[in-house]
Amino acid sequence: MNKNEKFVITINREVGSGGRTVGRKLAEELGVKYFDKAVIDGLTHKFGLSPERIEEIKAQKKSWWNDINNYYHTLVNSASQPMETEVKLDNATMFETEKRILQELAAQTSCVVAGRTGFMVFRQWPNHLSVFIQASMEHRIQRVMHRQNVSEQEARDIIEKMDATREAYIRKYEDTSRYDTRNYQLVLSMDDLSEDDAVEVIKAYIDRTSK
Secondary structure, eight states, X not given: OOTTSOOEEEEEEOTTSOHHHHHHHHHHHHTOEEEOHHHHHHHHHHHTOOHHHXXXXXXXXXXXXXXXXHHHHHHHTSSOOOOOSOOOOOHHHHHHHHHHHHHHHHHHSOEEEESTTHHHHTTTOSSXXXXXXXXXXXXXXXXXXXXXXXXXXXXXXXXXXXXXXXXXXXXXXXSSOTTOGGGOSEEEEOTTOOHHHHHHHHHHHHHHHOO
């Protein structure tokens, strides 16, 4: 990956691994935008987006992504935003909408994308680094217990449900597994790493591989 040109870093992660925080901190360190589920869902609802609507707006106003980028700054700096448009999309349409939003945004600026099937969306994207953040079940349980104030069994149930849901979602759209390490350039285990450590490892990898 060439960090001196427009780039995309995707962070796919196991729930309870701390991968989302790693992605956010990495974006801050690199001085680029950060996108995750909350941001994309917010943009989708705010602008009433669907694949068809995206094409309509692009045809009407070439600068529409500037409007989305402006809203993005407001969204990421606020705990909640009013949703002006109710959007109800089936899973396939939502997947295509998220894909188009992310690719349009990445075409405009360097960014870090956490989750959102990033490794699939940007598989053929130029100047893309794909990272997978994982951790042992014990590590994940302890983190979920602390973050969500739940019991050990409740934390395990949350993790197992999310793991199954995310894997099923990936397999619905691609003939692969999110656990197949061939989908990533870099795989990190968080058991012995802090979030800041992980950011430094990724940055070092970028520096070593940058053209």
